[in-house]
Amino acid sequence: MMATKTYLIPNISCAHCVMHITNRLNEIEGVKSVEGDVSTKEVTVEFSEPASDEVIVAALEEINYPPRR
Ligand SMILES: [Cu+2]
Numbered sequence: 001m002m003a004t005k006t007y008l009i010p011n012i013s014c015a016h017c018v019m020h021i022t023n024r025l026n027e028i029e030g031v032k033s034v035e036g037d038v039s040t041k042e043v044t045v046e047f048s049e050p051a052s053d054e055v056i057v058a059a060l061e062e063i064n065y066p067p068r069r
Contacts, residue, residue: 007067
């Protein structure tokens with residue numbers, strides 16, 4: 001089942017941050033699309049298994065862009 005989740009990521013400061021996050025999340029199997037917005041610091045991810053919220057959050061933390069919870 002496809003899920004869509006939006007993450008607020010305070011460490012986003014420029015387009016490079018969004019590109020870095022997008023590249024990293026696209027490496028995760030099951031991630032269908034990633035869309036980031038610098039002005040809102042939000043990243044929306046569309047995914048299905050084996051990707052999960054836990055896997056996505058862990059990847060974001062690993063590259064130092066932890067989402068606010
Ligand atoms: Cu940046």
